């Protein structure tokens with residue numbers, strides 16, 4: 001009886017440990033390659049779907065999104081709203097006046113520049 005209990009305990013702990021390590025692997029940053037994990041985002045494979053969409057969402061949407069106060073100047077509303085307005089890439093990469101009150105990391109800027117250079121693939 002005692003032996004059975006400890007086997008059960010061992011199995012439970014093993015399952016819990018496995019569940020935790022699975023979760024951690026899923027939360028790794030894209031630039032950290034893992035053997036079987038998601039393909040890291042690089043300047044070679046960057047797209048709107050795998051990176052820049054989320055970047056505009058986090059860095060611009062608060063002011064320029066549907067509920068933002070500055071949507072009259074430029075309204076962020078998906079890929080077309082970026083592609084069709086040359087001021088967007090210009091304000092972030094050339095004049096660097098945007099994001100107002102925030103900033104991009106060196107790696108974010110590199111990925112965004114590569115995406116613009118490639119013609120803003122979806």
Ligand code: HEC
Nearest residue numbers: 059060062063070073074087088091092097098099100101
């Ligand atoms: C904290 C609020 C805020 C955030 C965040 C913000 N903006 Fe702006 N943006 C403004 C304001 C205010 C203006 C209008 C005044 C100005 O041009 O300085 C503006 C103007 C603009 C314009 C039109 C004027 C120009 O520069 O040619 C563009 C395009 C723009 N923003 C793009 C962006 C992008 C892209 C991001 C995200 C990377 C962003 N903004 C983030 C507040 C913000």
